[in-house]
Amino acid sequence: MTKIKLCGLRSIEDVMVATDARADYIGFVLAKSKRQVTLQQVQYMLSLLRDQYVVVPEPVLVLVDQSEEEIATICATLGVSHVQLCGAETPEMCSRLRTQHGLTVWKAWGVRGTNEDHELARYVGNVDAILLDTYKTGTHGGTGHPFQWTAIDDVRYVVDNTPLIIAGGLQVGTVTSLISQYHPFAVDVSSGIETEMTGEKDPIKMHAFVKAARSESHVS
Numbered sequence: 001m002t003k004i005k006l007c008g009l010r011s012i013e014d015v016m017v018a019t020d021a022r023a024d025y026i027g028f029v030l031a032k033s034k035r036q037v038t039l040q041q042v043q044y045m046l047s048l049l050r051d052q053y054v055v056v057p058e059p060v061l062v063l064v065d066q067s068e069e070e071i072a073t074i075c076a077t078l079g080v081s082h083v084q085l086c087g088a089e090t091p092e093m094c095s096r097l098r099t100q101h102g103l104t105v106w107k108a109w110g111v112r113g114t115n116e117d118h119e120l121a122r123y124v125g126n127v128d129a130i131l132l133d134t135y136k137t138g139t140h141g142g143t144g145h146p147f148q149w150t151a152i153d154d155v156r157y158v159v160d161n162t163p164l165i166i167a168g169g170l171q172v173g174t175v176t177s178l179i180s181q182y183h184p185f186a187v188d189v190s191s192g193i194e195t196e197m198t199g200e201k202d203p204i205k206m207h208a209f210v211k212a213a214r215s216e217s218h219v220s
């Protein structure tokens with residue numbers, strides 16, 4: 001069954017809605033972004049969540065180009081084991097974060113649909129999953145734009161059995177089609193569960209996205 005990550009959560013309300021909707025993963029952007037939250041905010045949200053719920057989604061920290069030591073310290077402080085690395089983190093660094101610090105490492109990759117995507121082969125065996133997102137110069141994610149899904153087959157050829165997480169402009173109206181065609185390990189959404197007016201997370205869109213993704217996961 002395809003797992004679901006709701007990303008860019010910024011308030012305890014967002015976190016509670018994601019938990020009630022039964023998302024598998026909740027993402028917190030610690031990198032510079034309009035969705036950035038502080039370590040203290042994440043600590044506060046997770047402590048309230050863990051106090052109030054027995055079963056909680058797995059938290060994932062979204063990071064860009066932080067050092068190995070910083071990442072290990074942040075994860076230890078928050079009691080979080082999953083990281084999504086969206087910068088120029090090397091395969092060697094990803095491997096050390098897994099083997100020396102016990103972290104689950106997802107390497108984000110902006111899909112170009114060119115031979116440059118073949119560089120992903122270097123991450124095989126060094127990460128737990130590869131997260132495919134839309135390539136856009138000057139950004140590290142959260143663009144709200146999809147990439148050409150046909151590139152997923154090419155990437156699969158390169159990364160062999162490494163689990164794939166698909167991100168990039170997913171919405172309630174597109175996620176079912178993605179899952180039925182490509183059966184990824186997980187889907188990831190941020191912009192698609194926000195209100196157009198304020199950019200805040202929209203509880204109705206969050207529930208609808210999880211429901212749509214789950215319904216397709218069960219039949220496919």
Ligand SMILES: O=C(O)c1ccccc1N[C@@H]1O[C@H](COP(=O)(O)O)[C@@H](O)[C@H]1O
Pocket residue numbers: 007008027029031032033034035062064086131133140141142143144145167168169170188189190191192
């Ligand atoms: O959301 C951000 O602002 C962000 C900043 C830096 C790195 C990653 C970021 N978000 C990630 O982008 C993808 C796709 O998001 P969207 O659905 O297209 O908005 C997702 O993995 C977010 O975690």
